[in-house]
Amino acid sequence: xxxxxxxxxxxxxxxxxxxxxxxxxxxxxxxxxxxxxxxxxxxxxxxxxxxxxxxxxxxxxxxxxxxxxxxxxxxxxxxxxxxxxxxxxxxxxxxxxxxxxxxxxxxxxxxxxxxxxxxxxxxxxxxxxxxxxxxxxxxxxxxxxxxxxxxxxxxxxxxxxxxxxxxxxxxxxxxxxxxxxxxxxxxxxxxxxxxxxxxxxxxxxxxxxxxxxxxxxxxxxxxxxxxxxxxxxxxxxxxxxxxxxxxxxxxxxxxxxxxxxxxxxxxxxxxxxxxxxxxxxxxxxxxxxxxxxxxxxxxxxxxxxxxxx
Amino acid sequence: xxxxxxxxxxxxxxxxxxxxxxxxxxxxxxxxxxxxxxxxxxxxxxxxxxxxxxxxxxxxxxxxxxxxxxxxxxxxxxxxxxxxxxxxxxxxxxxxxxxxxxxxxxxxxxxxxxxxxxxxxxxxxxxxxxxxxxxxxxxxxxxxxxxxxxxxxxxxxxxxxxxxxxxxxxxxxxxxxxxxxxxxxxxxxxxxxxxxxxxxxxxxxxxxxxxxxxxxxxxxxxxxxxxxxxxxxxxxxxxxxxxxxxxxxxxxxxxxxxxxxxxxxxxxxxxxxxxxxxxxxxxxxxxxxxx
Numbered sequence: 001x002x003x004x005x006x007x008x009x010x011x012x013x014x015x016x017x018x019x020x021x022x023x024x025x026x027x028x029x030x031x032x033x034x035x036x037x038x039x040x041x042x043x044x045x046x047x048x049x050x051x052x053x054x055x056x057x058x059x060x061x062x063x064x065x066x067x068x069x070x071x072x073x074x075x076x077x078x079x080x081x082x083x084x085x086x087x088x089x090x091x092x093x094x095x096x097x098x099x100x101x102x103x104x105x106x107x108x109x110x111x112x113x114x115x116x117x118x119x120x121x122x123x124x125x126x127x128x129x130x131x132x133x134x135x136x137x138x139x140x141x142x143x144x145x146x147x148x149x150x151x152x153x154x155x156x157x158x159x160x161x162x163x164x165x166x167x168x169x170x171x172x173x174x175x176x177x178x179x180x181x182x183x184x185x186x187x188x189x190x191x192x193x194x195x196x197x198x199x200x201x202x203x204x205x206x207x208x209x210x211x212x213x214x215x216x217x218x219x220x221x222x223x224x225x226x227x228x229x230x231x232x233x234x235x236x237x238x239x240x241x242x243x244x245x246x247x248x249x250x251x252x253x254x255x256x257x258x259x260x261x262x263x264x265x266x267x268x269x270x271x272x273x274x275x276x277x278x279x280x281x282x283x284x285x286x287x288x289x290x291x292x293x294x295x296x297x298x299x300x301x302x303x304x305x306x307x308x309x
Numbered sequence: 310x311x312x313x314x315x316x317x318x319x320x321x322x323x324x325x326x327x328x329x330x331x332x333x334x335x336x337x338x339x340x341x342x343x344x345x346x347x348x349x350x351x352x353x354x355x356x357x358x359x360x361x362x363x364x365x366x367x368x369x370x371x372x373x374x375x376x377x378x379x380x381x382x383x384x385x386x387x388x389x390x391x392x393x394x395x396x397x398x399x400x401x402x403x404x405x406x407x408x409x410x411x412x413x414x415x416x417x418x419x420x421x422x423x424x425x426x427x428x429x430x431x432x433x434x435x436x437x438x439x440x441x442x443x444x445x446x447x448x449x450x451x452x453x454x455x456x457x458x459x460x461x462x463x464x465x466x467x468x469x470x471x472x473x474x475x476x477x478x479x480x481x482x483x484x485x486x487x488x489x490x491x492x493x494x495x496x497x498x499x500x501x502x503x504x505x506x507x508x509x510x511x512x513x514x515x516x517x518x519x520x521x522x523x524x525x526x527x528x529x530x531x532x533x534x535x536x537x538x539x540x541x542x543x544x545x546x547x548x549x550x551x552x553x554x555x556x557x558x559x560x561x562x563x564x565x566x567x568x569x570x571x572x573x574x575x576x577x578x579x580x581x582x583x584x585x586x587x588x589x590x591x592x593x594x595x596x597x598x599x600x
Contacts (some may be wrong), residue, residue: 125582141339
């Protein structure tokens with residue numbers, strides 16, 4: 001006999017103990033993961049219960065008001081849309097170009113290394129610091145004022161690292177054989193990138209851009225810092241005019257407000273009725289970000305299934 | 310001709326890539342330039358050791374300690390919530406969960422980080438605080454506890470996803486070696502996988518802490534906007550970020566001392582997160598060296 005009876009008993013007991021511990025941890029893990037879900041759904045339900053009565057067409061087409069039942073988010077969603085246009089127009093070209101440079105051109109030297117470290121650092125800078133940069137740089141140094149342009153540029157800077165990272169990741173996943181095939185046909189480097197690398201990685205880049213924009217839509221702090229107003233009862237000047245040259249960029253320099261700021265403003269009022277408005281604005285804001293994230297998740301899933309190099 | 314075009318394109322792309330460096334330089338320059346103006350009027354000593362922060366009063370006091378203390382208090386609560394839960398979730402998803410569960414759980418967890426922070430602020434102030442008040446009767450309407458908990462939940466995905474990635478990067482044969490000696494999954498996870506993935510887990514913790522320090526809207530809404538040198542989570546506090554927001558909501562004339570204080574608070578915040586980011590970057594680098 002290798003073991004005495006009581007030793008076998010001891011070993012069996014220990015195995016049972018270990019198995020129990022394993023099982024308990026499995027349950028703990030499941031519950032911890034569920035906490036996320038529970039909070040997420042509680043938050044949604046809470047918002048819906050509070051804000052449901054305010055939702056409706058009048059809420060979307062009314063300006064903010066002293067009377068909570070009459071107040072709406074017209075200026076806020078128009079502001080958000082216009083700011084997002086500026087953000088996309090700046091962050092996307094710059095982000096994609098940087099990503100291409102770092103993946104396709106950049107040699108392993110101190111310059112690219114510095115850009116890389118710097119990009120990592122920027123992604124970790126709190127968003128409100130971007131607001132301070134924008135306040136000093138755009139508002140007072142470049143004298144762009146507390147305008148849609150300033151707001152859009154600020155958020156553009158904020159999501160730049162995200163666009164760069166997603167561009168790099170998706171360019172990286174394209175195998176070298178594709179590039180070599182293009183070179184073999186006599187294409188130059190830029191032709192290879194423009195006609196092959198970029199089109200094939202567009203899906204991944206798009207995913208990153210959408211996620212970046214969904215973050216930007218919900219960003220409040222930097223926009224408050226650059227001085228967006230909390231009470232705006234007018235719309236920016238229209239981008240299309242009836243007189244020549246029919247397109248106007250005056251709206252870029254108009255004061256504005258955005259959805260999250262409108263919501264913040266309503267939360268900070270003492271009256272309970274305004275909190276209902278805040279909840280309604282929150283529902284719309286949440287739906288916007290969820291839809292965008294949903295599209296991104298779907299795109300990522302689709303791409304992973306479709307492309308097999 | 311073609312050669313020149315290729316060169317020109319490369320130069321343009323390089324300029325775009327450098328734009329991020331200019332952004333960083335811009336941040337550093339503007340923050341320090343404006344903060345320098347502040348320190349010409351207020352001594353650094355008073356700023357760092359003063360225990361009162363009342364820059365908008367008739368007799369202003371400029372001690373940053375209450376704001377730093379508020380920031381650390383809220384961050385501390387958030388860390389107590391997010392690090393254990395985040396780590397458990399990471400272990401569960403990496404070692405226990407079947408493929409399907411992981412595929413569904415990860416995107417939903419990441420949605421937690423995608424919810425606009427102002428919505429979390431609403432939730433902290435008007436849902437969580439009233440509930441907490443039922444259990445803790447002397448909890449004030451604005452407090453550090455509720456936003457701390459909410460921020461903690463918000464950063465779970467930051468902690469869990471980076472931790473999980475680094476645990477899954479531990480090669481299968483190391484796991485199998487542990488199983489072969491008769492270890493359970495629990496023993497393998499805590500005695501083999503976590504020590505091997507230590508750098509990644511440390512990096513994820515640091516990213517989480519850095520996020521919590523920089524979080525703004527939840528505290529601006531639910532913590533009360535009151536500079537308060539206390540470690541009592543039941544009292545209202547103000548963080549560095551919330552102070553900047555609080556001042557910015559009002560109209561701050563350019564060049565006044567109020568205007569400069571937000572940059573002084575900004576520099577403090579920037580240096581705190583920069584330190585953590587560098588530390589996190591260092592840990593992340595180490596991940597790649599292990600195997």
